[in-house]
Amino acid sequence: ITGITFREDNKIFQTPDxxxxxxxxxxxxxxxxxxxxxxxxxxxxxxxxxxGRGCPFSCAFCYEGSVGKYRMRSAENxxxxxxxxxxxxxxxxxxxxxxxxTVNPLRTLKICRGxxxxxxxxxxxAWFAEGRVDIxxxxxxxxxxxxxxxxINLHIGVECASQEILDIYEKNITLDDIxxxxxxxxxxxxxxISMNFILGGPKDRxxxxxxxxxFIKKLMNIAPGRLQITSALLIPFPGTxxxxxxxxxxxxxxxxTCKTGVTNETVYCETEFLNKYDLIRxxxx
Numbered sequence: 001i002t003g004i005t006f007r008e009d010n011k012i013f014q015t016p017d018x019x020x021x022x023x024x025x026x027x028x029x030x031x032x033x034x035x036x037x038x039x040x041x042x043x044x045x046x047x048x049x050x051x052g053r054g055c056p057f058s059c060a061f062c063y064e065g066s067v068g069k070y071r072m073r074s075a076e077n078x079x080x081x082x083x084x085x086x087x088x089x090x091x092x093x094x095x096x097x098x099x100x101x102t103v104n105p106l107r108t109l110k111i112c113r114g115x116x117x118x119x120x121x122x123x124x125x126a127w128f129a130e131g132r133v134d135i136x137x138x139x140x141x142x143x144x145x146x147x148x149x150x151x152i153n154l155h156i157g158v159e160c161a162s163q164e165i166l167d168i169y170e171k172n173i174t175l176d177d178i179x180x181x182x183x184x185x186x187x188x189x190x191x192x193i194s195m196n197f198i199l200g201g202p203k204d205r206x207x208x209x210x211x212x213x214x215f216i217k218k219l220m221n222i223a224p225g226r227l228q229i230t231s232a233l234l235i236p237f238p239g240t241x242x243x244x245x246x247x248x249x250x251x252x253x254x255x256x257t258c259k260t261g262v263t264n265e266t267v268y269c270e271t272e273f274l275n276k277y278d279l280i281r282x283x284x285x
Contacts, residue, residue, distance in 0.1 A: 053068070061234060061240055063238070070103070074107070102129070115150055116149040129154065153228075165204070165208065186223035191226060195229060197230070200251075234269060236251070236268055253268065254270060
Protein backbone atom coordinates (compact mmCIF):
# COMPACT_ATOMS: atom_id res chain seq x y z
CA ILE A 1 0.00 0.00 0.00
CA THR A 2 1.59 3.26 -1.10
CA GLY A 3 1.48 6.46 0.90
CA ILE A 4 1.57 5.09 4.45
CA THR A 5 4.00 5.17 7.36
CA PHE A 6 3.81 2.61 10.15
CA ARG A 7 5.73 1.21 13.10
CA GLU A 8 6.60 -2.46 13.47
CA ASP A 9 8.99 -4.01 16.02
CA ASN A 10 10.03 -0.51 17.10
CA LYS A 11 11.08 0.35 13.55
CA ILE A 12 9.43 2.95 11.35
CA PHE A 13 8.62 2.00 7.76
CA GLN A 14 7.51 4.35 5.01
CA THR A 15 6.14 3.18 1.67
CA PRO A 16 6.59 5.14 -1.58
CA ASP A 17 4.41 8.21 -2.02
CA UNK A 18 1.01 7.67 -3.57
CA UNK A 19 0.44 9.50 -6.90
CA UNK A 20 -1.75 12.59 -6.72
CA UNK A 21 -5.34 12.31 -7.89
CA UNK A 22 -5.32 14.37 -11.09
CA UNK A 23 -9.08 14.56 -11.76
CA UNK A 24 -10.71 15.73 -8.54
CA UNK A 25 -14.18 15.53 -10.14
CA UNK A 26 -13.90 11.74 -9.93
CA UNK A 27 -13.86 11.85 -6.13
CA UNK A 28 -17.35 11.31 -4.65
CA UNK A 29 -18.75 13.96 -2.34
CA UNK A 30 -18.11 13.31 1.38
CA UNK A 31 -20.89 11.32 3.04
CA UNK A 32 -21.76 13.93 5.63
CA UNK A 33 -24.52 11.75 7.07
CA UNK A 34 -21.76 9.75 8.78
CA UNK A 35 -21.09 12.72 11.06
CA UNK A 36 -22.20 12.35 14.66
CA UNK A 37 -24.64 14.74 16.30
CA UNK A 38 -24.45 17.65 16.99
CA UNK A 39 -21.64 18.08 14.43
CA UNK A 40 -24.00 16.87 11.71
CA UNK A 41 -26.55 19.61 12.44
CA UNK A 42 -23.84 22.27 12.42
CA UNK A 43 -22.63 20.91 9.08
CA UNK A 44 -26.12 21.18 7.60
CA UNK A 45 -26.45 24.85 8.54
CA UNK A 46 -22.81 25.94 8.20
CA UNK A 47 -21.18 23.52 5.72
CA UNK A 48 -17.57 23.68 4.60
CA UNK A 49 -16.36 22.73 1.14
CA UNK A 50 -12.95 22.42 -0.51
CA UNK A 51 -12.77 23.02 -4.26
CA GLY A 52 -9.08 22.41 -4.94
CA ARG A 53 -5.90 20.83 -3.62
CA GLY A 54 -2.38 22.14 -3.46
CA CYS A 55 -1.24 25.62 -4.49
CA PRO A 56 0.54 26.98 -7.58
CA PHE A 57 2.41 29.61 -5.55
CA SER A 58 5.48 29.25 -3.34
CA CYS A 59 5.28 31.62 -0.37
CA ALA A 60 8.31 31.07 1.86
CA PHE A 61 6.25 30.46 5.02
CA CYS A 62 3.59 28.16 3.55
CA TYR A 63 3.68 24.40 3.18
CA GLU A 64 0.78 24.17 0.73
CA GLY A 65 2.76 25.33 -2.29
CA SER A 66 5.89 23.33 -1.48
CA VAL A 67 4.50 19.92 -2.30
CA GLY A 68 2.63 18.41 -5.24
CA LYS A 69 0.73 20.32 -7.86
CA TYR A 70 -2.37 22.45 -7.85
CA ARG A 71 -5.57 20.74 -8.99
CA MET A 72 -9.06 22.20 -9.15
CA ARG A 73 -12.54 20.78 -9.23
CA SER A 74 -14.64 22.06 -12.12
CA ALA A 75 -17.24 24.75 -11.45
CA GLU A 76 -19.96 22.27 -12.44
CA ASN A 77 -18.73 19.72 -9.90
CA UNK A 78 -18.57 22.33 -7.14
CA UNK A 79 -22.10 23.54 -7.87
CA UNK A 80 -23.36 19.95 -7.81
CA UNK A 81 -22.05 19.61 -4.27
CA UNK A 82 -23.65 22.94 -3.39
CA UNK A 83 -26.99 21.56 -4.61
CA UNK A 84 -26.44 18.46 -2.45
CA UNK A 85 -25.85 20.74 0.56
CA UNK A 86 -28.91 22.88 -0.18
CA UNK A 87 -31.14 19.80 -0.36
CA UNK A 88 -29.99 18.48 3.03
CA UNK A 89 -31.59 21.29 5.00
CA UNK A 90 -31.50 25.02 5.65
CA UNK A 91 -28.05 26.34 4.73
CA UNK A 92 -27.15 29.76 6.14
CA UNK A 93 -23.41 30.07 5.59
CA UNK A 94 -21.12 28.13 3.23
CA UNK A 95 -17.39 28.28 3.88
CA UNK A 96 -15.06 27.64 0.95
CA UNK A 97 -11.91 26.54 2.75
CA UNK A 98 -9.42 26.74 -0.14
CA UNK A 99 -6.49 29.13 0.19
CA UNK A 100 -6.71 29.52 -3.58
CA UNK A 101 -10.43 29.80 -4.38
CA THR A 102 -9.82 32.66 -6.84
CA VAL A 103 -6.73 31.30 -8.64
CA ASN A 104 -8.69 30.64 -11.84
CA PRO A 105 -10.91 33.74 -12.26
CA LEU A 106 -13.07 32.15 -14.98
CA ARG A 107 -13.85 29.12 -12.79
CA THR A 108 -14.58 31.42 -9.83
CA LEU A 109 -16.89 33.49 -12.04
CA LYS A 110 -18.81 30.36 -13.09
CA ILE A 111 -19.23 29.31 -9.45
CA CYS A 112 -20.40 32.81 -8.48
CA ARG A 113 -22.99 32.96 -11.23
CA GLY A 114 -24.20 29.49 -10.27
CA UNK A 115 -24.59 30.60 -6.65
CA UNK A 116 -26.43 33.72 -7.78
CA UNK A 117 -28.94 31.65 -9.75
CA UNK A 118 -29.67 29.59 -6.66
CA UNK A 119 -30.18 32.73 -4.58
CA UNK A 120 -32.53 34.14 -7.20
CA UNK A 121 -34.45 30.84 -7.12
CA UNK A 122 -35.27 31.42 -3.46
CA UNK A 123 -32.39 29.83 -1.57
CA UNK A 124 -31.09 31.97 1.30
CA UNK A 125 -27.43 31.59 2.17
CA ALA A 126 -24.23 33.60 2.43
CA TRP A 127 -20.66 32.45 2.02
CA PHE A 128 -16.98 32.92 2.89
CA ALA A 129 -13.90 32.56 0.70
CA GLU A 130 -10.22 33.42 0.64
CA GLY A 131 -8.81 35.40 -2.27
CA ARG A 132 -5.37 36.11 -3.71
CA VAL A 133 -4.66 39.86 -3.62
CA ASP A 134 -2.74 39.89 -6.91
CA ILE A 135 -5.49 38.07 -8.81
CA UNK A 136 -8.29 40.20 -7.39
CA UNK A 137 -6.31 43.37 -8.17
CA UNK A 138 -6.04 42.25 -11.81
CA UNK A 139 -9.71 41.17 -11.97
CA UNK A 140 -11.65 43.75 -9.92
CA UNK A 141 -14.96 42.83 -11.56
CA UNK A 142 -14.66 39.42 -9.93
CA UNK A 143 -15.03 41.08 -6.53
CA UNK A 144 -18.39 42.55 -7.59
CA UNK A 145 -19.51 39.16 -8.95
CA UNK A 146 -18.59 37.52 -5.64
CA UNK A 147 -20.54 40.13 -3.69
CA UNK A 148 -23.64 39.77 -5.90
CA UNK A 149 -23.61 36.01 -5.38
CA UNK A 150 -23.75 36.20 -1.58
CA UNK A 151 -20.15 36.64 -0.37
CA ILE A 152 -20.17 38.34 3.04
CA ASN A 153 -16.62 37.62 4.24
CA LEU A 154 -13.59 37.93 1.95
CA HIS A 155 -10.30 36.91 3.53
CA ILE A 156 -7.11 38.16 1.88
CA GLY A 157 -3.51 37.30 2.76
CA VAL A 158 -1.73 40.53 3.72
CA GLU A 159 0.91 39.24 6.19
CA CYS A 160 2.92 42.47 6.55
CA ALA A 161 2.91 46.18 5.71
CA SER A 162 6.57 46.14 4.67
CA GLN A 163 7.10 45.65 0.94
CA GLU A 164 10.60 44.38 1.69
CA ILE A 165 9.24 41.56 3.85
CA LEU A 166 6.44 40.76 1.39
CA ASP A 167 9.12 40.31 -1.27
CA ILE A 168 11.13 38.06 1.07
CA TYR A 169 7.99 35.99 1.59
CA GLU A 170 7.66 35.81 -2.24
CA LYS A 171 4.01 36.87 -1.98
CA ASN A 172 4.08 38.61 -5.39
CA ILE A 173 1.79 41.36 -4.13
CA THR A 174 2.25 45.06 -3.40
CA LEU A 175 0.82 47.37 -0.77
CA ASP A 176 -0.96 49.24 -3.58
CA ASP A 177 -2.60 45.94 -4.61
CA ILE A 178 -3.86 45.44 -1.06
CA UNK A 179 -5.28 48.95 -0.86
CA UNK A 180 -6.97 48.54 -4.24
CA UNK A 181 -8.62 45.24 -3.28
CA UNK A 182 -9.84 46.64 0.05
CA UNK A 183 -11.30 49.72 -1.66
CA UNK A 184 -13.07 47.72 -4.37
CA UNK A 185 -14.38 45.23 -1.80
CA UNK A 186 -15.85 48.12 0.20
CA UNK A 187 -17.33 49.65 -2.96
CA UNK A 188 -18.84 46.25 -3.77
CA UNK A 189 -20.55 46.30 -0.35
CA UNK A 190 -18.84 43.18 0.99
CA UNK A 191 -19.68 43.41 4.72
CA UNK A 192 -16.47 41.88 6.09
CA ILE A 193 -12.91 42.04 4.73
CA SER A 194 -10.68 39.92 6.93
CA MET A 195 -6.90 39.70 6.87
CA ASN A 196 -4.02 38.33 8.91
CA PHE A 197 -0.63 39.77 9.84
CA ILE A 198 2.37 37.57 10.65
CA LEU A 199 4.47 38.48 13.67
CA GLY A 200 8.03 37.21 14.02
CA GLY A 201 8.82 36.94 10.31
CA PRO A 202 12.13 37.73 8.59
CA LYS A 203 13.65 41.08 9.65
CA ASP A 204 10.66 41.70 11.93
CA ARG A 205 11.30 44.41 14.50
CA UNK A 206 9.48 47.09 16.50
CA UNK A 207 9.53 49.48 13.53
CA UNK A 208 7.76 46.91 11.33
CA UNK A 209 5.12 46.48 14.02
CA UNK A 210 4.47 50.22 13.92
CA UNK A 211 4.32 50.13 10.11
CA UNK A 212 1.68 47.42 10.37
CA UNK A 213 -0.44 49.54 12.70
CA UNK A 214 -0.15 52.59 10.44
CA PHE A 215 -1.14 50.53 7.40
CA ILE A 216 -4.07 48.95 9.22
CA LYS A 217 -5.38 52.40 10.17
CA LYS A 218 -5.06 53.46 6.53
CA LEU A 219 -7.07 50.44 5.42
CA MET A 220 -9.69 51.15 8.09
CA ASN A 221 -10.15 54.61 6.60
CA ILE A 222 -10.53 53.07 3.14
CA ALA A 223 -13.18 50.58 4.35
CA PRO A 224 -14.70 51.94 7.59
CA GLY A 225 -16.39 49.31 9.74
CA ARG A 226 -15.59 46.43 7.39
CA LEU A 227 -12.14 45.23 8.45
CA GLN A 228 -11.38 42.26 10.67
CA ILE A 229 -7.68 42.13 11.61
CA THR A 230 -6.02 39.08 13.13
CA SER A 231 -2.39 38.27 13.84
CA ALA A 232 -0.40 35.06 14.12
CA LEU A 233 3.12 34.19 15.20
CA LEU A 234 5.21 32.65 12.42
CA ILE A 235 5.30 28.85 12.45
CA PRO A 236 8.24 27.28 10.53
CA PHE A 237 6.22 24.41 9.05
CA PRO A 238 8.39 21.47 7.91
CA GLY A 239 9.07 21.54 4.18
CA THR A 240 8.78 25.31 3.82
CA UNK A 241 11.63 27.48 2.56
CA UNK A 242 11.87 29.17 5.95
CA UNK A 243 12.08 25.84 7.77
CA UNK A 244 14.75 24.51 5.42
CA UNK A 245 16.98 27.58 5.64
CA UNK A 246 16.00 29.78 8.62
CA UNK A 247 19.42 31.49 8.76
CA UNK A 248 18.87 32.87 5.27
CA UNK A 249 15.76 34.63 6.61
CA UNK A 250 17.45 35.88 9.78
CA UNK A 251 15.44 33.54 11.98
CA UNK A 252 16.39 31.21 14.80
CA UNK A 253 14.07 28.24 15.29
CA UNK A 254 13.64 27.38 18.97
CA UNK A 255 11.02 24.64 18.61
CA UNK A 256 11.45 22.79 15.32
CA THR A 257 9.18 19.89 16.32
CA CYS A 258 6.43 22.18 17.67
CA LYS A 259 6.24 20.14 20.86
CA THR A 260 5.36 23.15 22.98
CA GLY A 261 1.89 23.07 21.47
CA VAL A 262 -0.16 25.36 19.26
CA THR A 263 -1.64 28.44 20.89
CA ASN A 264 -1.98 32.08 19.88
CA GLU A 265 1.11 32.84 21.96
CA THR A 266 3.35 29.87 21.17
CA VAL A 267 6.67 31.14 19.79
CA TYR A 268 8.53 28.74 17.50
CA CYS A 269 11.25 31.04 16.21
CA GLU A 270 12.89 34.34 17.05
CA THR A 271 14.12 37.12 14.76
CA GLU A 272 17.41 38.99 14.79
CA PHE A 273 15.68 41.83 16.64
CA LEU A 274 12.85 40.20 18.64
CA ASN A 275 13.11 37.33 21.14
CA LYS A 276 10.17 35.21 22.22
CA TYR A 277 9.22 37.56 25.05
CA ASP A 278 9.19 40.54 22.68
CA LEU A 279 6.96 38.63 20.27
CA ILE A 280 4.48 37.59 22.96
CA ARG A 281 4.35 41.23 24.15
CA UNK A 282 3.65 42.49 20.62
CA UNK A 283 1.05 39.77 20.03
CA UNK A 284 -0.83 40.79 23.17
CA UNK A 285 -0.47 44.47 22.32
